[in-house]
Amino acid sequence: RIINEENAGTYAGLLASFFMLGRTLSAYLWGIGADACGRKPALIWSLLTSSGFSLMFGLSKTFRFALLARFL
Numbered sequence: 001r002i003i004n005e006e007n008a009g010t011y012a013g014l015l016a017s018f019f020m021l022g023r024t025l026s027a028y029l030w031g032i033g034a035d036a037c038g039r040k041p042a043l044i045w046s047l048l049t050s051s052g053f054s055l056m057f058g059l060s061k062t063f064r065f066a067l068l069a070r071f072l
Contacts, residue, residue: 003063011063014067015066015067015070018067018070018071019070019071021071022070022071022072030042030046033045049072053069053070053072054069056069056072057069057070
């Protein structure tokens with residue numbers, strides 16, 4: 001598919017939606033991890049994984065891979 005001015009908003013909305021969906025679904029798991037290991041290690045791990053997946057998103061070559069990186 002080719003992204004143009006007419007459908008760019010749809011693709012931007014999908015990226016934003018996948019980002020929030022991933023955050024919503026993983027929040028409970030991060031809470032369990034924080035209870036088990038402590039807040040500080042869970043915060044450090046969440047920042048590291050978020051940074052890694054943001055880097056993957058920035059380097060993605062396909063829209064599907066960008067969606068996956070935003071979701072994770």
